[in-house]
Amino acid sequence: MQIILASASPRRRQILGEILSDFLVIPAHGEERADLTLPPAQIVCALAKAKAAEIAMEHADALVIGSDTIVYFDGKVLGKPKSEEDAFHTLKSLSGREHSVFTGLCLIKGEKEITEAVESRVLFHELSDEFISSYVKSGSPMDKAGSYGIQDGGLVKSYFGSYTNIIGLPKEKLQELLRKFL
Numbered sequence: 001m002q003i004i005l006a007s008a009s010p011r012r013r014q015i016l017g018e019i020l021s022d023f024l025v026i027p028a029h030g031e032e033r034a035d036l037t038l039p040p041a042q043i044v045c046a047l048a049k050a051k052a053a054e055i056a057m058e059h060a061d062a063l064v065i066g067s068d069t070i071v072y073f074d075g076k077v078l079g080k081p082k083s084e085e086d087a088f089h090t091l092k093s094l095s096g097r098e099h100s101v102f103t104g105l106c107l108i109k110g111e112k113e114i115t116e117a118v119e120s121r122v123l124f125h126e127l128s129d130e131f132i133s134s135y136v137k138s139g140s141p142m143d144k145a146g147s148y149g150i151q152d153g154g155l156v157k158s159y160f161g162s163y164t165n166i167i168g169l170p171k172e173k174l175q176e177l178l179r180k181f182l
Contacts, residue, residue: 001061001062001063001109001181001182002023002024002059002061002062002063003020003022003023003024003062003063003064003065004023004024004025004026004055004059004062004063004064004065005023005024005025005026005065005067006026006027006028006051006052006054006055006064006065006066006067007025007027007028007051007065007066007067008025008027009067009168009169011149011151011167011168011169012067012168012169013025015164015167015168015169015171015174016065016169016174018171019171019174019175019178020178024062026055026059028050028051028052028054028055028066029054030050030051030054032047032050032068034046034047036077040070040072040077040100040102040117040119041102041104041117041119042117043070043077043102043104044068044069044070044102044103044104044117045104045106045115045116045117046104047066047068047104048066048067048068048103048104048105048106048115049066049104049106049113049115050066051066051067051068051106052064052065052066052106052107052108052113053066053106053108056108056109060110061110062109063107063108063109063178063181063182064107064108064109065105065106065107065174066104066105066106066107066108067103067104067105067106067168067169068103068104069101069102069103069104069145069165069168069169070101070102070145070146071099071100071101071145071146072099072100072101072102073093073094073097073099073100073146074093074099078090078099078145078146078147079145079146080142080143080144080145080147081141081142081147084136084137084142086147087136087141087142087147088132088133088136090141090146090147091127091132091135091136091141091147091148091155092127092129092132094124094127094146094148095124095125095126095127095132096124096125096126096127097123097124098121098122098123098124099121099122099124099146100119100120100121100122101119101120101121101122101145101146101161101165101166102117102118102119103117103118103165103168103169103170104116104117105117105118105169105170105173105174105177107177107178107180107181109181112181114177114180114181116173116177118161118162118165118170118173119161119165120159120160120161120162120163120165120166120170121159121160121161122150122156122158122159122166123156123157123158123159124155124156124157125154125155125156125157127155131154135148135152135154135155140152145168149167150163150166150167151167
C-alpha cells in the first residue's frame with residue numbers, strides 16, 4: 001500500500017521516516033484556514049483533515065497522512081511568525097511561561113478516516129532579550145509555529161507529553177493510528 005505524507009515539513013518527514021521506510025511526500029497546497037474561535041484540538045484536526053483530504057482526492061488508493069501543529073498560549077493560537085519582530089515578541093511572551101502544543105493527525109484511505117489531536121505542555125526558561133535576538137537572527141523560528149523549535153535547544157525548561165508532537169508529528173499516536181490501517 002502506498003503511504004503519502006501531505007506535508008512539506010522536513011521535521012515531519014524525518015519523524016515519519018523513523019516509523020516507515022517507504023512513503024511519498026506530496027505536500028497539500030490548499031490555504032490553511034480554520035475557525036480560530038474553536039478549541040485548539042478542533043482547529044488542528046480541521047487543518048490536518050483538509051490537508052489529507054486534498055491529497056486523498058488525487059490518490060484514492062493510498063493511505064494519506066495529514067498533520068498540522070499550533071502553539072496555544074493565553075487563549076490564542078500562535079502560528080508561524082510574520083516577521084523577525086513578530087518572532088521576538090512571541091518568544092518574549094513565552095519566556096518563563098507554560099503553553100500547549102497541539103498537533104492534529106488525519107489518516108485517510110478510501111472511505112476510512114481517523115482524525116485525532118495530541119496536546120503537549122511546554123515550559124520555557126526565562127529568556128534574555130539577547131538570547132531571543134540571537135535566536136531570531138539565526139532564522140530558525142521563521143518557519144515554526146510559536147516561533148521556536150524544541151530541538152533547537154536553550155528555550156525549553158521542561159515539557160510534558162510527546163516530544164515529537166512538539167516538533168510537529170506525534171510519533172506514538174501516529175504509530176497507534178497506522179496500526180488501524182496496516
